[in-house]
Each structure stands twice: as C-alpha cells, then as structure tokens.
Amino acid sequence: MEPQRLLLLVLVVSAFTANAAAAAVQPRDSIEICKQLMAWAGYQFPPKGTLFCPNDHAYEKWARQSGFETFALLWAAVERNPEAWWEYIARLLSYMHSETPVAAANITAQGVALQTRYNAASNASAGGVSYASITLSATGRKDQKLEVHLAADAASSSERNMRDRRTRMRITQADVINSAEGVVHAVSEVPMPPDSYPSIKKAFQKNKGLKRMKRYLRRSLRELYKTGDALKTIIAPIDAAWGPLEAITKKGAAPGAAPWLGQITTTNVRKQRDLQAAIMRYLIIDVKSLGLTQALTWEDMKAAAVAAGRTGKPGFIGVASSLTAGGAAQTMRFTYAPSTGGVYLVGSRNELYSPYMAASLVQTTTIRAGLATIITVEGNVPLPRKTGIAAFDSPSAR
Structure with missing residues (x-):
C-alpha cells in the first residue's frame, strides 16, 4: 500500500462526510468507515494481501478513546487539519495490512503467522519501516480470534511496549472480501502500533515510568487530558x-548556586497549582512556532541539530514552549552529540548553573498519543528561567 500525496486526498473529504451518516446506520459489522478512510488516505481497497478492517463500531470506540463523543466529531477535526491527521491515520492503516493473503479457510488452531508494518519514524528500522507480527488462530467458535504483537525485528520498540502492546481482537466477519485483489476481514478494534495510543491520557496511564510526573503535575495533566x-x-x-530536584528538596541548593535557583522544589511543585501549571506549560513545545505540521520526534530533533551545525558539528536549536513569562515565551534548547549518539535537551533555568541541574538525555523511543508526541527525558527535569510567579523568579528570593 503506497500512499498518494495529501493534496490529491483532500478531494475525497466531501465524499467521506456525505457518507458518514449512511455509515452510522449500517450493521454492526459494516466496514464503511474503513473503506472511506482507505480512499481518503490514498490507499487501494482492497489492497493486495490481507487487510484487517475495523468495523464501524470499532471506529466509534476509537473516537471516544481519542477524546471525541462520536466519530463524526473526530472527522470534523480531521477536516480542520487534514495534513496533521493524514500521517496518523496512514500509520494506523499500514499497521492493519499484511502483504500475505490469508482467507478464513486457511486459519488453523495452530495459528498463521503474518507480518505487518507501520510507518513510525521513532521506532523505524533501516529503510524507515518498522515491522510487527500477526498471529491468526481459530478458536472453535463462529468468530475467529486475531492477536497482534511485536515481532523480534521490532527490537527498537521499548521493552515496556513488548509487554503492553499485545492487542487482541476478534474477527467479527471473516472474508468480507476474498478475491484475487485481496482479502478483507472485519475486526473488533482499531489496533494501535507499538508505542502509540489514541490519546495523551491513555499514553500516561500505560507508561509506568512516568509516575512521578503524574504525581507532581497531576492537576495540570488532568486539564491536558481534556484535549482530544x-x-x-x-x-x-x-x-x-526527578531525583536531582528531590535531592534539592531535601538538602537545599548546591553550594554556590544562584540564591533563587534552588527555590523550586518538588514540595513546591506538588502543592502550588500555579507553579504546576507553569511547569506543565513549559514542558509543552509550541509545534506551530517551529513551522511544523507534525509533532516532534527524536529523529526530528537529531536532524534539526545536525542541519543547524557548522563544519560537521551539530548546533543548538532553541524552541519555544507554551509558557509565557516576563513578557516572552520561555524557551529550551536541544542538540545532538555524535560522540554518544544522543540528543540532549536543557531548560533555560538549568543552563544558568549546570552543577545544579545539567542537560537531559532524550530517549530514542518517541511515544505517540493521537496527534501528539511524548518525548521522554532522563537525567534532569527541564525548568524555565521564569515561571511568571514572583516568589520563584526574583533574584533576591531566599
């Protein structure tokens, strides 16, 4: 399945909208939404091989998981910003497709192994494609069972998701299409590729390594979860x-630190809603300010730093956060270090006194949450030079 250019795809948006109401009254196993999405994304239907096509009920469920009451409301959001949504939807459709045709008659209790692929740059192997495996097995019931899990060659995905991303789905109607052109089975879920989730809320719920962020910024995260x-x-x-910040909470600022620099502690963050909100806004990069139509990934950061460098040495890239304080957007910087192969990010407050808190190492696996990306960092919590709260911004504060 090779996608066509987006500019050619927007021509079918009107047709999709016109068919949305008709799709809503189709039987539970109808795949009208899936067919319309394939056309919108520029894919042949049916594609060569096997397509696991979520039924309309599954797409309604996916819309609710994504923060919309109905699929029609989700589609209205797609129409407002088709360029941003196209990459996301195309990635989901790629994940549902295998180039090997398997009809229901060939599914056995022992299982049939297939391979599917998805376009996820943050997890991509050589050639920009990541692979996962599908096992089809007969259950002895009228409906078959479909199990989707990561294959060994998707090793670039995090170990966390080797456990969490085993999606189980039922084939609600086998052989919806069984022809020389391809095989289509209707399934009960919209499967999410590894390290991908339908919403920011679901991503934070599933990733256990972000417990402290959920603890310290819980109120602000709840507000963020409302954005579908x-x-x-x-x-x-x-x-x-969060360890260095917790150490400052217990022991005080490092010797020689600027008097106001050690004022932010985890106790402050946990108890003061205005500080929580300021730090949360700082941790959100203003994607539009970068002139981008897609959220950032690790690869994007590396490529930008390399492109900005001189004589083969990567440069620092300054990016605006969503926090405005002191009359200006608070920024952070990142760079790429060829010697370690790592991308490093540093908050504007962290830069003022590096023995206090230095740069953060960006983890290579980018988590996708709907249109958003979550870039995890280790080492330190990036903090803004100014928070907009006098008690934490005044040089004379003690």
Whole structure:
C-alpha cells in the first residue's frame, strides 16, 4: 500500500462526510468507515494481501478513546487539519495490512503467522519501516480470534511496549472480501502500533515510568487530558529524572548556586497549582512556532541539530514552549552529540548553573498519543528561567 500525496486526498473529504451518516446506520459489522478512510488516505481497497478492517463500531470506540463523543466529531477535526491527521491515520492503516493473503479457510488452531508494518519514524528500522507480527488462530467458535504483537525485528520498540502492546481482537466477519485483489476481514478494534495510543491520557496511564510526573503535575495533566485534538510535543521526565530536584528538596541548593535557583522544589511543585501549571506549560513545545505540521520526534530533533551545525558539528536549536513569562515565551534548547549518539535537551533555568541541574538525555523511543508526541527525558527535569510567579523568579528570593 503506497500512499498518494495529501493534496490529491483532500478531494475525497466531501465524499467521506456525505457518507458518514449512511455509515452510522449500517450493521454492526459494516466496514464503511474503513473503506472511506482507505480512499481518503490514498490507499487501494482492497489492497493486495490481507487487510484487517475495523468495523464501524470499532471506529466509534476509537473516537471516544481519542477524546471525541462520536466519530463524526473526530472527522470534523480531521477536516480542520487534514495534513496533521493524514500521517496518523496512514500509520494506523499500514499497521492493519499484511502483504500475505490469508482467507478464513486457511486459519488453523495452530495459528498463521503474518507480518505487518507501520510507518513510525521513532521506532523505524533501516529503510524507515518498522515491522510487527500477526498471529491468526481459530478458536472453535463462529468468530475467529486475531492477536497482534511485536515481532523480534521490532527490537527498537521499548521493552515496556513488548509487554503492553499485545492487542487482541476478534474477527467479527471473516472474508468480507476474498478475491484475487485481496482479502478483507472485519475486526473488533482499531489496533494501535507499538508505542502509540489514541490519546495523551491513555499514553500516561500505560507508561509506568512516568509516575512521578503524574504525581507532581497531576492537576495540570488532568486539564491536558481534556484535549482530544492535540498537536503538541510534551517533554516528559521519567521517574529517575526527578531525583536531582528531590535531592534539592531535601538538602537545599548546591553550594554556590544562584540564591533563587534552588527555590523550586518538588514540595513546591506538588502543592502550588500555579507553579504546576507553569511547569506543565513549559514542558509543552509550541509545534506551530517551529513551522511544523507534525509533532516532534527524536529523529526530528537529531536532524534539526545536525542541519543547524557548522563544519560537521551539530548546533543548538532553541524552541519555544507554551509558557509565557516576563513578557516572552520561555524557551529550551536541544542538540545532538555524535560522540554518544544522543540528543540532549536543557531548560533555560538549568543552563544558568549546570552543577545544579545539567542537560537531559532524550530517549530514542518517541511515544505517540493521537496527534501528539511524548518525548521522554532522563537525567534532569527541564525548568524555565521564569515561571511568571514572583516568589520563584526574583533574584533576591531566599
């Protein structure tokens, strides 16, 4: 399945909208939404091989998981920003497709192994494609069972998701299409590729390494969860990254630190809603300010730093956060270090006194949450130079 250019695809948006109401009254196993999405994304239907096509009920469920009451409301968001949604939807459709045709008659109790692929740059192997395996097995019931899990060659995906991303689905109607053109089975779920979730809320719920961020910024995260159409990049310090800040909470600022620099402690963050909100806004990168239509990934950050460098040495890239304080957007910087192969990010407050808190190492696996991306960092919590709260911004504060 090779996607066509987006500019050619927007021509079918009107046709999709016109058919939305008709799809809503189709039987439970109808695959009208799936067929319309394939056309919108520029894919042949049916494609060569096997397509596991979520039924309309599954797409309604996916819309609710994504923060929309109905699929029609989700589609309205797609129409408002088709360029951003196209990559996401195309990635889901790629994940549902295998180039090997398997009809219901060939499914056995021992299982049939297939391979599917998805376009997820943050997990991509050589050639920009990541692979996962599908096992089809007969259950002895009228409906078959479909199990989707990661294959060994998708090793770039995190070990966390080797456990969490085993999606089980039922084939609600086998052989909806069984022809020389391809095989289509209707399934009960919209399967999410590894390290991908339908919403920011679901991503934070499933990733256990972000417990401290959920603890310290819980009120602000609840507000963030309400956004179902979020084109954002969220910087998420893993649990260990909060350690230096917790040490300051217990022992005070490092010797020689600027008097006001050690004023932010985990106790402050946990108890003060305005500080929580300021740090949360700081950890959200303003994607539009970068002139991008897609949320950032690790690969994007590396490529930008390399492109900005001189004589083969990567440069620092400054990016605006969603926090405005002191009359200006608070920024952070990142770079790429060829010697370690790592991308490093540093908050503007962290830069002022590096023995206090230095740069953060960006983890290579980018978590996708709908249109948003969550970039996890280790080492330190990036903090803004100014929070907009006098008690934490005044040089004379003690």
